[in-house]
Amino acid sequence: MRKTIAILSILALFGISGGAQQTDKTAQQAAKPAAQAGKAASTPVPFVIPPEVAKEPNPVKPTAASIAEGKQMYGYDCAMCHGANGNGKGDLAADMKLTLKDFRDAATLKDMTDGEMFYIIQKGKGDMPSEGDRQKPDGIWNMVNYIRSLSKKAQPAAKVKLAG
Numbered sequence: 001m002r003k004t005i006a007i008l009s010i011l012a013l014f015g016i017s018g019g020a021q022q023t024d025k026t027a028q029q030a031a032k033p034a035a036q037a038g039k040a041a042s043t044p045v046p047f048v049i050p051p052e053v054a055k056e057p058n059p060v061k062p063t064a065a066s067i068a069e070g071k072q073m074y075g076y077d078c079a080m081c082h083g084a085n086g087n088g089k090g091d092l093a094a095d096m097k098l099t100l101k102d103f104r105d106a107a108t109l110k111d112m113t114d115g116e117m118f119y120i121i122q123k124g125k126g127d128m129p130s131e132g133d134r135q136k137p138d139g140i141w142n143m144v145n146y147i148r149s150l151s152k153k154a155q156p157a158a159k160v161k162l163a164g
């Protein structure tokens with residue numbers, strides 16, 4: 001009789017643990033599609049700049065004032081990666097092991113339109129965070145003007161005095 005109880009309790013144990021295992025499995029199965037859905041959502045969307053944005057002309061003239069303002073904003077939001085002088089060797093870029101292009105080299109951005117630069121700055125790209133709502137469009141165009149000025153020897157940005 002004792003033996004039967006022992007066997008019964010063992011069976012019961014197995015039963016319980018078996019049952020528990022099954023619920024585990026069901027929970028896992030239920031969790032799987034959710035995980036897959038999460039994966040699908042984070043799959044990078046191919047980066048495409050809308051042609052109408054790429055073609056958009058820069059509405060802000062590269063005046064000394066625009067470049068000076070662009071320089072100031074660039075100093076706050078961009079220099080940590082792209083380098084204070086645009087050489088691409090900012091501290092954060094080094095920390096993140098990013099290899100960035102040299103904005104001082106005229107060849108770097110010769111095939112990129114102002115509109116494309118605007119789009120990348122506003123939306124971000126790859127490891128570059130988006131500027132989003134931190135900048136009004138004119139603020140972004142100022143930064144485009146500043147970056148362009150870095151490769152123009154005739155008009156060194158260094159000579160532009162910062163306002164304020």
Ligand code: HEC
Nearest residue numbers: 077078081092098101117120121125126127128129131143
């Ligand atoms: C966290 C580092 C980081 C910060 C901060 C950052 N960038 Fe970038 N930037 C990148 C990376 C990385 C790329 C290359 C993206 C790619 O092609 O995948 C890039 C690309 C660019 C490009 C396109 C040309 C190129 O070099 O590929 C421009 C223009 C640019 N950044 C301007 C800016 C401006 C202006 C700011 C500040 C508002 C800024 N970036 C802030 C990392 C950064």
